[in-house]
Amino acid sequence: MNIVNFINRFPDESSCVEFIKNQRLQQGVICKRCCCNKHYWLENEKSFQCSACSFRTSIKSGTVMENSNLPIRIWMLAITFKSATKKGFSAAEPQRQHGLKRYEPVFRMYHKIRVVMGKRDNIYRFEDMVEYDEAFVGKAVSNKTKNKLKRGRGSQKQSKVAVMAESTILEDLDSGKLEKSCRYFKMKKIKNLEAKTAQVLIKEYIDKGTVFQTDKSTTFSDLGDCIDVHVREISGTNEGNFNLKWVHIAISNLKKHLQTYHMITERMMQNYLDEFCYKLNRRYFGQKLFDRLIIASIYPYWHDYG
Structure with missing residues (x-):
């Protein structure tokens, strides 16, 4: 239309x-x-x-x-x-x-x-193989406090976002080369990077029997009660880049998408994440x-x- x-x-x-x-x-x-x-x-x-x-x-x-x-x-x-x-x-x-x-x-x-x-x-739950990572995206802060806030990881100038992608491994029968395709994405604004926060999201949106793929952050050190199979790889390695391919692509595209909006407040951030994921999940609907x-x-x- x-x-x-x-x-x-x-x-x-x-x-x-x-x-x-x-x-x-x-x-x-x-x-x-x-x-x-x-x-x-x-x-x-x-x-x-x-x-x-x-x-x-x-x-x-x-x-x-x-x-x-x-x-x-x-x-x-x-x-x-x-x-x-x-x-x-x-x-x-x-x-x-x-x-x-x-x-x-x-x-x-x-x-x-x-x-x-x-x-x-929010109706959908993830299954099969799920990639999970966290991202930091810029948000609106007042000019009075901007210079007083710390920089880098955990900065109050950024919102913390949990990114999930349901992916499937495909194998080329001729060459034997492995590739990944992705079906659905979820992005949720989170308050912190604690393990309990990740556990709540996993229990709510991801089936326990999935193959859960993350990096080696301490956030994902204890997920035995949430997930049966947990694969952890070091970010930046070949294995890590392969296992977390689609969440990294989604994070990159999200940051480009949010550049259109100059003043996204913490309170409204989830709405913009929902819009991005809704259209991304239906990218073939036409x-x-x-x-x-x-x-x-x-x-x-x-x-x-x-």
């Missing part, structure tokens, strides 16, 4: 309302009062009415657009921007493109979409990405869609 296709497919607000209405009816609207799933559409009210208790659900209620005064077409155009572009962009640019006066509603809208992306990816993100945004119960 690019901008030209979007304009042709959704020329006005009414066409967007009709599309969202049909999507919600297809996925199922659940009454908040009695949990009935049979509804009628009230054209004049732009709402669904429960056939059992007559409770009305607005077209935005229960979706990412709830409590927003922005038109549905603006929301759908924002989802188009997010799904059609590989690189990130600040909220100031779509504000100008949408012709909106205020920056804050656009900023909140794009962060809500990023939250949807994160919720969708135009289907728009429809998947639409369904994930409007379906309030976060079932297996997107």
